[in-house]
Amino acid sequence: MANETPLWEVFIRPRNGLSHKHVGSLHAADEVLALQAARDVYTRRGEGNSIWVVRSVDIVASDPDQSAENFDPTAEKIYRHPTFYEIPEDVGHM
Amino acid sequence: MYSQGLIGADGRTEETEDFLAAFQRRMDAEEKIEPNDAMPEGYRRTLVRQIGQHAHSEIVGMLPEGNWITRAPSLKRKAALLAKVQDEGGHGLYLYSAAETLGVTREQMTEELLSGKAKYSSIFNYPTLSWADIGIIGWLVDGAAIMNQIPLCRCSYGPYARAMIRVCREESFHQRQGYELCLTLSRGTEAQKAMLQDALDRWWWPCLMMFGPHDGDSLHSDQSMAWKIKRFSNDDLRQKFIDATVPQGEYLGLTFPDPELKWNEEKGGYDHGPIDWEEFWRVVKGGGQMNRDRITARKKAWDEGAWVREAALVHAEKRRARQLAAE
Amino acid sequence: MAPDLELFDAVLELADDHLVLGHRLSEWCGHAPMLEEDLALPNMALDLIGTARTLYDHAGRLEGQGRDEDTLAYLRGDRAYRNLLLVERENGDFAHTMLRQLYFSAFMHPYWEAALGSSDAVISGVAGKAVKEMAYHIRHAAEWVIRLGDGTEESARRMGAAVDALHLYTPELFEEGAAAGCDALPARAAMRGAFDSTIAQVFAEAGLCVPEVAYPPSGGRRGLHGEELGPMLAEMQSLHRAHPGALW
Numbered sequence: 001m002a003n004e005t006p007l008w009e010v011f012i013r014p015r016n017g018l019s020h021k022h023v024g025s026l027h028a029a030d031e032v033l034a035l036q037a038a039r040d041v042y043t044r045r046g047e048g049n050s051i052w053v054v055r056s057v058d059i060v061a062s063d064p065d066q067s068a069e070n071f072d073p074t075a076e077k078i079y080r081h082p083t084f085y086e087i088p089e090d091v092g093h094m
Numbered sequence: 095m096y097s098q099g100l101i102g103a104d105g106r107t108e109e110t111e112d113f114l115a116a117f118q119r120r121m122d123a124e125e126k127i128e129p130n131d132a133m134p135e136g137y138r139r140t141l142v143r144q145i146g147q148h149a150h151s152e153i154v155g156m157l158p159e160g161n162w163i164t165r166a167p168s169l170k171r172k173a174a175l176l177a178k179v180q181d182e183g184g185h186g187l188y189l190y191s192a193a194e195t196l197g198v199t200r201e202q203m204t205e206e207l208l209s210g211k212a213k214y215s216s217i218f219n220y221p222t223l224s225w226a227d228i229g230i231i232g233w234l235v236d237g238a239a240i241m242n243q244i245p246l247c248r249c250s251y252g253p254y255a256r257a258m259i260r261v262c263r264e265e266s267f268h269q270r271q272g273y274e275l276c277l278t279l280s281r282g283t284e285a286q287k288a289m290l291q292d293a294l295d296r297w298w299w300p301c302l303m304m305f306g307p308h309d310g311d312s313l314h315s316d317q318s319m320a321w322k323i324k325r326f327s328n329d330d331l332r333q334k335f336i337d338a339t340v341p342q343g344e345y346l347g348l349t350f351p352d353p354e355l356k357w358n359e360e361k362g363g364y365d366h367g368p369i370d371w372e373e374f375w376r377v378v379k380g381g382g383q384m385n386r387d388r389i390t391a392r393k394k395a396w397d398e399g400a401w402v403r404e405a406a407l408v409h410a411e412k413r414r415a416r417q418l419a420a421e
Numbered sequence: 422m423a424p425d426l427e428l429f430d431a432v433l434e435l436a437d438d439h440l441v442l443g444h445r446l447s448e449w450c451g452h453a454p455m456l457e458e459d460l461a462l463p464n465m466a467l468d469l470i471g472t473a474r475t476l477y478d479h480a481g482r483l484e485g486q487g488r489d490e491d492t493l494a495y496l497r498g499d500r501a502y503r504n505l506l507l508v509e510r511e512n513g514d515f516a517h518t519m520l521r522q523l524y525f526s527a528f529m530h531p532y533w534e535a536a537l538g539s540s541d542a543v544i545s546g547v548a549g550k551a552v553k554e555m556a557y558h559i560r561h562a563a564e565w566v567i568r569l570g571d572g573t574e575e576s577a578r579r580m581g582a583a584v585d586a587l588h589l590y591t592p593e594l595f596e597e598g599a600a601a602g603c604d605a606l607p608a609r610a611a612m613r614g615a616f617d618s619t620i621a622q623v624f625a626e627a628g629l630c631v632p633e634v635a636y637p638p639s640g641g642r643r644g645l646h647g648e649e650l651g652p653m654l655a656e657m658q659s660l661h662r663a664h665p666g667a668l669w
Contacts, residue, residue: 023260024187024260027200027455028406028457029406029409029410029568030406030410030413033564036461036564037457037460040460044181044184061130153456164444164656165657165659165660167495167661167664167669168491168661169440169473169474170474172470173467176447177467179450180450180459183451183456183463184460186456187457187460190456275669278668282669285664285667286664391451391452395452398514399455399515401573402454402576408576409568409571409572
């Protein structure tokens, strides 16, 4: 419906040094009201010091039907992980 | 606050047996389902209905307690109650958002509530007649809701489980707030003590009904359990609630309005008298004292806010046009 | 602490402003135009009630008669209340409520800024907290006044009606009242420039005009209120007064 107030996704950074994390969503007519609402809804208990809002329709998501082709092939590339390589203990921590 | 045993679930589903079996294997492995994942239509429909009912309960639940914000007898209580009722609005908002990941909109759910089609927890169709009701609601109604909600934090549907984790975290002050309020009344004047007992007398049975019908009479409960939408049976949760609550009430010097309530050593829990299920169904189906008033109040807020919502949308359109023109 | 009745009266005026407006905002909880505002309005109400509590507590100490925050809030009648007429006005529609909030916060923000350096430690402490709260209240209210003023035909009409109904109460904001002789509090008249510039800026964006006020009502500081405060206090105080001496 055209007259529905758009949906926004809200991301909060709990404190400096951490990245923004998705916390939920809300409805607002525009980005200014969305930020205000995010502040009033999602930071009532000191949950963070920075807010991002993104229109939900602007999020492009990967298709769960493609998740096997997207993510399974990495499973066998064990040489990307440090434990794949044996280093003698005498060498020390690496 | 306030999920209640799901009323009128519809778990019908038409997928192939292979699909359903594969889905069930994911459930049995305690995998979480996320919004775009393939899921049986019955699973989706059950969740939409349950999350919707839960959200509506939070929103309608603002009204009975909201009735006392303007009369709270101290400024400290006024602030606490206002913060609590506001939290309930927040919980409704988180839950509507979770339901929206399943392809319904908040507007659609609101329409269903206002038309009387959607259900919500029966407990909110009782009036709040005294200040003690605010304490009893915090202690018992929130207490019952917490029993229901903690298992939902492990619900198989990711967005619902995440919303419930947030709700439970915020909820922890509600029950303590209510019990402390009751405690103050129980140590107060004779009139305050009488007020508290009267409130318990009116709310005790409706609180037990919040857990929904007995397991044997609860339709579709098995399917919800298999899908990990529901984790414990209605009767188990009700028993857990009674066992936790009775000693707390005795500490307050209260008498529970059930002559058959007594400790059963053998089962390690309390026995209780029969619940009036006729009353439960009457209230669920719209015949409670406050059903009409609750919906009327929600409808009034929604209708009277229409011009505000519309103005914000029209202004947003103008802003966008101006931004484009300036570029 | 030696009683300071002049400052007591002045702090009481401020406390009454905050409680009455906080109470009015709290009436919206559960009835707002959208769920997001059902959360925003109580946030602002809680800010105001919190400030009122600190100020009542302080006033009680300045008076030195043992009156605490609840005695001052619940056991004075409307003639003893010293709040501004603006804040006691009924909520009306969302346009009225947002405009009333804008007027109040557009005044209080520079006021608390000036009070940051107060010789009274409680006042400067309150100011430190309130100046941030008022900055947000201005923003929240202003964004709505702009959207309603420059939204639909109906919203513009309602916003205009709110200005007609409420602007005349703004001159009272600048009356010194009991604070006239108190060094611990800023001179209220000095807020004129900041207030006018905030309102002018918001009104320009909202397409609203600042009306001429021929006969500004006044009297809140002397206990001469309109007819809306009495019923509000009667409701607010009813339970507390029905049980004299009870603890809650």
